Amino acid sequence: MSAFVASLITGLCTGVGAVPILFIKKLNEKTEDILLGFAAGIMVFAGAYSLIYPCIEQGHNIQAVVGILLGAFLMYYLEKKIPEDKVDGNFIFVVANIIHNIPEGFVIGAGYEAEGKNTGILFAIAIAIQNIPEGLIVGNVLKNTLHSKYKAIVYTFLIGCGEPLAAGIGILTLQYIRLLIPFSMAFAGGSILYVVSNEMIPKCHCRGNEKKATFGFVLGFVVMVIMRGII
Structure with a gap:
């Protein structure tokens, strides 16, 4: 599997995650906070362990x-x-997701170039798993903003398109500037850590579901530990 194809699949997972809003009347706050904590746990693992x-x-x-x-x-x-x-705050969260999809795609390209195919696939799997609950949350926010489930799903798919584009840029650039690969990975890791700490954790810890969100975070981290052992 090429880096571009892997990043395309991970980007599409963002939109796939939004599809359940067609069947869910309203995503309650407890579920949203647990999913957000889960996604944050995966992102922290990917940023700290797999990148930095x-x-x-x-x-x-x-x-x-x-x-x-x-x-x-x-x-x-x-x-x-x-x-x-x-x-x-919901709009800020959506914008944060758009922003961090770019380094995520770059991460996949950098992973393939720096550590080889297996590590690149690990990055792609980590990001794909994280993108599904994220896509559900983003799609739910957009549904409430746009007042249309179908428009929300289309927009969520478009948000995920930043990943394959960034991966392509990462591949083309890092093939020729290999000395910058460690920097690019740390840069993406720092970007991810900022989004988790500044946007995701505060959002899932401000509505009375702190402990549930925390266990979601731990579960997300554990899932990545297991995935790391398999690949």
């Missing part, structure tokens, strides 16, 4: 530190540009 740790293990400590900081700062800068006084 390999850079440190290979001795690229400076690139790892700089990449993490710049990745987090970019997410902060982009978020600051969103007119928060004109939109609610």
Whole structure:
């Protein structure tokens, strides 16, 4: 499986995750928070263990530190540009998902180039699993905003399209600039950690479902530990 095909599948999983809104009248807050915690657990594993740790293990400590900081700062800068006084927190969450789909695609391309096919597939599986509950949450938010289930699903699929595009860019770039591969992986890892800490965890811990969301987080992390052992 090529990196582009893998990233295309992961991107489509975002839209697939939104399909159940056709049959669900309303996604209750408890379910939404558990799914959000689950997705956050997967993202933390992918960002910290699959992206940042390999850079440190290979001795690229400076690139790892700089990449993490710049990745987090970019997410902060982009978020600051969103007119928060004109939109609610749900819209911010959707925008955060659009933003972090780009480094996710880049991660798949970088993974194939840096660590080989198996690691690239692991990244793709991690992101695909995470994208399904994320897609459900994003689709539910868009349904309430657009007042149309079908438009919400189409828009959610479009949000996922950023991943294969970014993967293509990552492949084309990193084939020729291999010294930047550790930095790019740490950069994507820092971006993911920022989104998890600044958007996902606060959102699932503010409606009285903290413990359920936390167990969702732990379950997501454990799923990735198991997947890491299999692949």
